[in-house]
Amino acid sequence: MTDALLSRLAALETGQVSDVLDEVGLFHHALSPSLRPLAPGKFAGRAVCARGAATAEARHPRPALPGDTLERLVGPNTVLFIESGDFVSGALLGGFVAYSLQRRGCQAIVTDGAVRDADEIRGYGLPVISGAVVPVNSSRRFRLTETDVPVSLPGTDGRVHVTPGDLVLGDGDGVIVVPAADAEQLIADSEELARIERAIGEAMRAGGERPDVFKANPRFNHIRPLGGGQ
Secondary structure (H helix, E strand, O other): OHHHHHHHHHOOOHHHHHHHHHHOOOOOOEEOOOOEEOOOOOEEEEEEEEEEEEOOOOOOOOOOOOOOHHHHHOOOOEEEEEEOOOOOOOEOOOHHHHHHHHHOOEEEEEEOOEEOOHHHHHHHOOOEEEOEEOOOEOOOOEEEEEEOOOEEEEEOOOEEEEOOOOEEEEEOOEEEEEOHHHHHHHHHHHHHHHHHHHHHHHHHHOOOOHHHHHHHOOOOOOOOOOOOOO
């Protein structure tokens, strides 16, 4: 079911899904524009999550995870989220790691930290959204400490909380997170919104005035509240 939902989600635009999420009261779903893509690209996937910290921040830091942790975490149709505490003093990953994750089916990487080998990663066609690009290696400065845990990254208003298994959509407008528990309903209502917007576009190209066309094609009346309400 998740793969089928991902295919349907991938056919949508982030703006359409964002409007639906807003209508049902899930406001904190879009990542901050301060997290920037290395190159334009669209992706959809299931969230897998990791967290780390600067090695000098804690008196008794968690032990570092094994070096192949990220490879074991990702799989087909996944989007890797790494919460770093906005760590940009060194790159959390570079070209070799990105290529290795892509080979395992990872669709994109999203982090509030820094990355490097930007030109190399662009050549792979793997979408990477990060807080910064730097040349410095983080191996002596940062360690991964946890996986399969909820993470939190900067959002357009507040923080975006990501739980492993949530669905993720990214395109030229940004990245949004769709809670897995309600994904079926939210995607279905987004698909109906996309149909309505196609009708609006066709009517306007046929000469219709925008206020009249909008009135004849209400965009949000079909969106259902979460929890089975009508």
